[in-house]
Amino acid sequence: MGRLFNKHIIVAISGGIAAYKSAELVRLLKKSGAQVQVVMTSGATEFITPLTLQALSGNAVHQHLLNPEAEAGMGHIQLARWADALLIAPTTANVMARLAQGQADDLLTTLCLATQAPVLLAPAMNQAMWTDSATQANLQILAQRGYQVCGPAEGEQACGDVGAGRMLEPSQLLHALDKQFEQGLLNGKKVVITAGPTREAIDPVRYISNHSSGKMGYALAAAARDQGAQVILISGPTHIAVPTDVTLVAVESAQQMLAASLEACLGADYFIASAAVSDYRPAQAAEQKLKKYNADHGLNIALIQNPDILATMAQTFPNTTHIGFAAETQQLITHAQTKLKAKAVQMIIANDVSDPSIGFNSDDNRVSLVTADGVDELPLLSKPALARRLIDAICKLSPH
16 A cells, blocks of 8 residues: 555544444554544544544544634645545435535535545445435536545445445555555656755855755655656655655765766656756865854855756757756746746746745645646645646646
């Protein structure tokens, strides 16, 4: 279940006897390396306690739509953005009816409307309720809107009836969540991604760098892997765990990153340059630590320009599809369009790093996709969710 590692999963529990199974589901998700947040309706707390789910998930359970303790009282929106997938288990007939009507009168239904992540339903109800025409009509509406229905299974029910309506077992729901991150758009493709900052040595203890965390590049690596790609991640120094089944090439400087990229891109289908590469480096790095002999005197460092990795790769590998990033503080689209033409690449992903909510080190981002065909603005998303949207968009680019 490596695809669930570090994925953000919301398990929403509604009021049905099958709620007891959700505790085991949360345990299995945590064992698979997922980060789990639990949402409970008031009815769910009649069947299983929030304390149980808090202990298993490692996070406080979310029960209320309006939470004054959350930032600006909008915790439900932050939670909706955080999710990579949302699973309602169990999904009662009542919840299905409310979702079909588009209601948002509690935390669970509001999350379903607010999230960009896939929503999975695990129906659990009496067999007569399941086969009722109203429930089946709601089922059709929800399926048309993109909700994914997992089950139900057939068998003996808590009420003594036998038939369809049992919630799938936790292991089956775990598999359904795992499959969300394997669509195969990049099966057989080789993807090379650069990530993180570079460090340009001044002396053995000092360097020039930037604020890049590498989160976006690592999220892209995981998203490309989930689509079946062979992924090589060329990363400057970060503190992020490497996604499973991704080959890491660790580098420090821009020159090292270029050398690693040239080697890795042999036979590559896509090159995604998400690293924040230092534009300049010291002309000469001191072999010994520079000493501060006189506090009144400054330090002058001669800088020379680093190689343009993206432009070099586009020129060297013309049959590879190249995607770059533009981190700007002004004239975002204009600068991105200029970079698209100057570097002769197929897409520039532009983001405004002057906005602290989506700048370096943030967990969320809002970007614009700039191609020769125009500009596509994406909404504010968590970086893992955004990475999946970006990989989908990249896969739709015409082969170069």
